[in-house]
Amino acid sequence: MQRTKALEALKKIGEKVTLKGWVANIRNHGQIIFIELRDWTGIAQVVVDKSIVPVAFETATRLGNEWVVEIHGTVKERETSFINQKLATGKIEIAANDIIVLNKSKTIPFPLDTDGRELDENLRLKYRYLDLRRSRLATILKQKDAYLLSVRNWMNKAGFTEVMTPLLTVSSPEGARDFIVPSRIHKGKFFVLPQAPQQFKQLLMVGGVDRYFQIAPCLRDEDPRADRHAGAFYQIDIEISFPTVDEIFSVCENLIKDTYQVIAPQKKIKQFPFPRITYTEALDKYGSDKPDTRFELLLSDITEVVKNKTEFSIFNTASVVKAIVAPKCGSWSRSEFEKLEKFAKEKGAKGLINLAVTDHGLEGSNIIKYIPDDTQQHLIKAVHAKVGDLILVAAGKITEVNKVLGAVRLKLAELLRLTDNNILAFTWVTDFPFYEINDDGKLDFGHNPFSMPQGGIKAFDIADPLEIKSHQYDLACNGYELLSGSIRNHEPETLVKAFETIGYTREEVLKRFGGMYTAFQYGAPPHGGWAIGVDRLLMILIDEPNIRDVYAFPLNSNGVDVMMNAPSDLYPQQLKDCGIMVIPEDDKDSSP
């Protein structure tokens, strides 16, 4: 007989059915055994009555959890008092006639009727095929599939062509290490796995493709991090030729607006079209280039209000003094504030000043004695604080102060319960600096090296490269960076200049990006695009904090597949075939 899925049985009341699936639970009541049968659609309750079906009952007594069974029976409506509201199939049960064991199972290493978060993750990952039977994870697989299909259909309707770009390619400067693949046929040479399809999508633009997109695999050999899946991740990657900035923005805005409800219908977009602020403004107001704009709590620059207006020397010498107002927190206890100050210090603050607004001025921090009354009033007015509010102040270098108060702002929002996950607050951040000083103290690309500098090649005539702005835009959502995009540089000489400025020679640029440099000489159209991190977007839409659970088979937090045992040793011949050898342990520091 044709198989009926658990959920389909709902529509077959009175009919004879065959269900196949796993024993999720068994309760033996002596004369009656209840089996919870799980399949991909859900769980159905099977009733085995000893007095009616003694043979099936006998089989049922031998079943174990997670055994695979085929159940023949009749769908019956439950009596009203036995309806299980928690179960989609709670109105029915299957009266079994026959039970066939299709496969047995050893005792599983962990329960499957929880969300699994209580378990050691490596144990879950070792038995990921069991973990996936868990309702939470099965739901994620379904949601991811449904979402990406809706994205593809939306893209198609919007005139985008999905093009698959190469997996075996050359290095691209995305700021991470490449995974490398030795060539067997061309020994001593290596492919690299794509960190992003950046160069190929730009070459597609040169090739006349109008609107490209791809759900693109990206592989970066980065050290694993809590919010970064080791190895591979996916992007919704697009590129448009002859674009306007508004067009590039609106594709993203409409894509998200038209698709998110497929898996997150309960959520609301705070503002549409998405608001835009500049990079500078984002740092000024939110202390972050990926602001969480679900709530206000804006930072105020009070440097001019306090500089040389108090006897507190730090206010006079600090390059910037900024404040944030915690509404109605003036009554915080000392320990409440100290907890927040400790948090701020972990983020790099030297200290955090707390000033409670009372009807006769400021109270709290012992520096208040150094602040004259009129300055206190000016300060209260400058930050728009009310009586009962708490003003938090940090002073120092601008980057430090922004980092600290940006983090304090998020912490405050959490404490004040201002972060509603059912609000999607998207914000475009524009006008990023083209260059920045990297961790090694050197001039480096701030974002995508293939972005167009504002002003084109003439921009490089500016004395200080750090002042060059880029046609680069990020999309922040609820405090996460969700998208990065830009209008690209399509001029070969501007490309060379951009790299020369950070120390590349012309020869190096031509060696590394010769394909693109040459391509740009054959009628490259103006173009631009962006990429949305699929993981991040899904995590926000389905409220899933663990990036690895957005993957069916993730690497663990140490970059290892503990189920399949990858990476692993290879046969020496496999290495030899590829013309490589492992550097012996005691030889690692000498040059190969």
Place this chain on the structure above:
Amino acid sequence: MQRTKALEALKKIGEKVTLKGWVANIRNHGQIIFIELRDWTGIAQVVVDKSIVPVAFETATRLGNEWVVEIHGTVKERETSFINQKLATGKIEIAANDIIVLNKSKTIPFPLDTDGRELDENLRLKYRYLDLRRSRLATILKQKDAYLLSVRNWMNKAGFTEVMTPLLTVSSPEGARDFIVPSRIHKGKFFVLPQAPQQFKQLLMVGGVDRYFQIAPCLRDEDPRADRHAGAFYQIDIEISFPTVDEIFSVCENLIKDTYQVIAPQKKIKQFPFPRITYTEALDKYGSDKPDTRFELLLSDITEVVKNKTEFSIFNTASVVKAIVAPKCGSWSRSEFEKLEKFAKEKGAKGLINLAVTDHGLEGSNIIKYIPDDTQQHLIKAVHAKVGDLILVAAGKITEVNKVLGAVRLKLAELLRLTDNNILAFTWVTDFPFYEINDDGKLDFGHNPFSMPQGGIKAFDIADPLEIKSHQYDLACNGYELLSGSIRNHEPETLVKAFETIGYTREEVLKRFGGMYTAFQYGAPPHGGWAIGVDRLLMILIDEPNIRDVYAFPLNSNGVDVMMNAPSDLYPQQLKDCGIMVIPEDDKDSSP
């Protein structure tokens, strides 16, 4: 003004428009310049009239082919006598008001108004971004996208969930070499790129996924071949739990039936549902396990008809004698036949016997004198030949004879023009042998090692492993192997036994497939599935003989990306970071 695409202009007669694209061609008639402007939607003719728009005309005189331009103008209907039927936009032209040069182009290295097949492929691939502007290749990109989207939507409606499986994984025995990826974090260990998602899709079945699919990237380090894209290729990959064989077949049949018309509406499926024949029958009748069933020309086994019935010793000693009838070819000239015999010898034949059927018996080959009249008549009858037909006979070992006559059959069909590319003749080939003797003379898996042997674990009790049949099925179409699938082995001990039979120790099996072996002990459901080669299917549907042109950016026939220069040298530090070194040239034969 908002951009209008070339094809969209058709609907804007009388309107002012802005077009952006490439100069495909320019004809300067002195007072009027015609520009063929190409964009992603096609070509539109732009007319620049010196007497009306002298400034734009002056700009037009300076344009070169493949320059990028923005044209402002008005859409006009052409006079009837000037309508260009070859152009989708042939009814209209754009009367230019203004021409803006957006970018220049150097002289391109080859013309773009041909199909490109006349060019050296490496030259085309070096400038692939130009090659893609060619109408033929742009069309393939569009067709591939449209087809894969329709596959995805079909799969969704049929209840399949697309799951992306890992790109960094362990070795899987798909019969090809693995691409390997050294681990930087775990030095001395390696990931491999997936040859297919075989193990992961089976683990998804264990994980409770009901119907899995994926447009799956597969990476195999094989020597390049004419019909094999070096490096990566893609599969439409599915797996179903609790399947029936009919279900697995019908998913494929309906998927193809419901989707092929998206890109090949002119084609017809010869028979639906697709006919099924066994592997043995396919070899018997067609001399091939991927029979082209668009035409008959079946092979006949005439061993018993001729054995010891003639004085031709080869007929008496050969293990098999088989024949194929070339209808109405009895009148072939000696040279026509010799050409075919030469072809047969290239395929391994020692000789090919030609017997023309006349109204008084056989004529042709000089062995006829050894064949008595009654045997001649028996032979004619046995192969159902008519007067005027040509009977072609080969004798020898069964595998050789089948290979030769299978090839002769295809050649005949070509000569007789029986291969209509608008017929799609799908045929299931079933009951493959589980094992075969490989090129090294050793017992090896005939197909997928994870298939279920017919008879389950008991099958291994058969004395000769070569007699074990597998629940393995291929789908042939027009002489190509399009799909391979099977009902899988889901029993851990049967898995071990299958590998032990070809010489693995139990320990090796557990080491290499420990994840799967363990998984099968926790309630593995019966399951099965298949994978369709996307490239092959597209090649058939769009009549494209060059597999590389189904890719936007293929590796060349030597496995090299000549545009991006991959594979390439890496910085020594990159290798050192991964803990590997290249084996020095003079050291390659010593063990690493």
